[in-house]
Amino acid sequence: MLAVSRACVLAWEILSLVRGYNELLERSGLPQMELGLGIAYQDSAPLYLMDGDHRIMMSDAINESDRLSSCNKRCAQETRARCRIVPRVSAPNQR
Numbered sequence: 767m768l769a770v771s772r773a774c775v776l777a778w779e780i781l782s783l784v785r786g787y788n789e790l791l792e793r794s795g796l797p798q799m800e801l802g803l804g805i806a807y808q809d810s811a812p813l814y815l816m817d818g819d820h821r822i823m824m825s826d827a828i829n830e831s832d833r834l835s836s837c838n839k840r841c842a843q844e845t846r847a848r849c850r851i852v853p854r855v856s857a858p859n860q861r
Contacts, residue, residue, distance in 0.1 A: 770807050777803045804834030 780803065788798040808827035815822045 770805065773805045777805060802835035804831035804836075806830035806834060 781801065784799055784801050791798050806827040808825050810825075812823045812825035812828065815824060
């Protein structure tokens with residue numbers, strides 16, 4: 767499971783870099799980058815298929831992480847849509 771925690775740390779670092787670039791892009795008036803990351807663990811080795819001289823790696827973890835990475839984009843879009851509808855509630859003034 768150490769590999770999973772390393773993957774999570776690497777994903778966090780990647781997201782931090784993308785956030786930094788997005789701040790620069792926003793200041794420049796350019797569109798921001800969108801990134802979806804999916805992390806999945808499989809206890810067995812992946813299967814390799816040959817396509818001519820190229821090896822193709824296949825596994826349940828690869829398929830699941832691909833689905834998770836695209837799920838992130840759909841969830842983000844839904845969350846942004848909900849946030850536009852929900853009114854902000856301010857905290858009462860404390861005196």
